[in-house]
Amino acid sequence: MKTMLTIISNALCRMTGRNAGAQTVSEGARVVVSRSFADFTPQATFNIKKCDLHRLEDGPPLAAELTRDQGLHYYRTMQTVRRMELKADQLYKQKIIRGFCHLYDGQEACAAGIEAAINPTDHLITAYRAHGYTYTRGVAIKEILAELTGRKGGVAKGKGGSMHMYAPHFYGGNGIVGAQVPLGAGIALACQYQGNNQLCVTLYGDGAANQGQLFESFNMAALWKLPCIFICENNKYGMGTSVERASASTDYYKRGDFIPGIRVDGMDVLCVREATKFAADHCRAGKGPIIMELQTYRYHGHSMSDPGVSYRTRDEIQEVRTKSDPISLLKERMLSNNMASVEEFKEIDVDIRKQVEEAAQFATSDPEPPLDDLCNHIFYNNPPLEVRGTNPWSKLKSVS
């Protein structure tokens, strides 16, 4: 009986493209403890929020298709970033991580959604809240955590820290607010110059949106039709300053003036994905740059030295957690459409916890970089040189 209902519901789903049919079946289906793979809905279509448009006739579609595999992948990605950031929080409080640590939890749908819409050969650059993107761009958890703890196994061998992690086609991690935006436009220029049909995703925050160099970049990107997607991650606060107190116009998607813009629900990974796909198509068609504003939220304060409650209320944070958490949103969607089971999600959670724990173990036990690495990596492709130490008799060696 159960099997027959499942077959009917699957058929209904395929025919109508709506999840209504699946709803009634899954209630009963959830009672069964073990499920075979074939019992799950392989694909469903979800309505997503309409994006506000600036200088655009049409925008991203109002519905997104999600396969079971995709859903589980996005879930895994977001949950990994979430757990990794929480682990970083823990390590920071234990004073094993020091200095700056800007955490990304709450904003996972942005990183996961963007990565789902671009190719690994596309390029991405962001600011200092970069751990999520470092992961989605391919760096292993343990290399990220070991960089935070300043060990030689870190992705930058401990030389960079939280804000300076790099990978192929990922340009960090940038500490100076707004400086990454002209860099991103330059990477897009290189794509155009080399004619490789690649694009650059250039991220910045609501705080950086008021930097002059952004407008210089917008001007040149539009003038030269650079394949650049400028993305403002609007998490409502630039450090401790709310958007209303910082910007005469908080319509960040319109701030590019002559550049078309889209305002996107940044808590919905599917919304982010569809908008990014739309933006990528726009760029690859040679239409020039485009701006996306992702409305998102960070649970932590600006950095680990900011409790995050002097300029916003705990109620506000709690409300976002309960009503708009990106991971919960995706999970509920998949569960209510019988695309996966609660147990399955639990298994994924357990696995991620294990991976993060192992990574943290590595990050705390790996040795610090050796002192003779101190002066290395000043210049690329250069013969070894001598570097002055703290006193005239201290002559240190530097290799490329």
Added chain:
Amino acid sequence: MAASLRCFLRSGKNAVSALGQREFHRSAPAAAQVTVRDALNQAMDEELERDERVFLMGEEVAQYDGAYKVSRGLWKKYGDKRIIDTPISEMGFAGIAVGAAMAGLRPICEFMTFNFSMQAIDQVINSAAKTYYMSAGLQSVPIVFRGPNGASAGVAAQHSQCFAAWYAHCPGLKVVSPWNAEDAKGLLKAAIREDNPVVFLENELMYGVPFEMSDETQSKDFIIPIGKAKIERAGTHVTLVSHSRMVGLCLDAAAVLSKEGIECEVVNLRTIRPMDVESIEASVMKTNHLVTVEGGWPQFGVGAEICARIMEGPAFNYLDSPVTRVTGVDIPMPYAKILEDNSLPQIKDIIFSVKKTLNV
């Protein structure tokens, strides 16, 4: 007469009007007279041809042929893709150039003068210079920032600052300061081929000055290694160390002093960072006296660094007197000619300082 004509030419005063416009030439006859401007132009032309990743961007570099005509003819030859006119957005276009370098191109980013580089200095230092180190070797930045540096003539305080000391302070950068046409060509080619950020400090007053260029220097692979100084004139009594336009003044002062029996050894630094201290030390160990000459301000300057380095090394014991620094006057550059002339080292200041150092 010939000597004073040479002085006149080297100092660059009204040199352009005196010599008339030179045609941009690609294949020059043997041992030709080439201006610094044309030498820079040749260097860029040859490197643009050699490597299609190389491109030039800056204000007025394309259709205007360059604010100081250094890039004359390049846009006509290479087009919009390789020679890019930018809006007046230093911070923006310097950042764009750095990003392009990170993504595989080899940009030459021109600042109309280095005074305007202050708008963009964050991109030069924090995005370009430090990145290879911060990424522990994952991300290199092969870029050249070039343009006229230091005093010009009558352009007043905001347009006359020397940035050699500012940029040479920072690890991760190479800072180059050519004097003559040979320096300009060989060092610019080296800078463009260099896989790391180079700040290339030209001098507007030198652009129109012609110099003899040997056959060897006309070769398309003529490179002057970054980090090596050159002895422009051998001497025995005192070492004069300088860079850029002041090298010419040192040679002029040396010519005058020679008549009085004082033989100066003139060292042309060519590169400010990494500085070729060994060459200075070798010279000082021979002459026992050192005078540094620069156009920039005295405090925390190139001369100050040379003093410190000499004290820390073997040459200190060979000094018969403290090192003397000849520098620009410690003031913002005034406008009126008489004031401007007295704000920078003149030949007589160098002669005076040498004699004081030698106690004669």
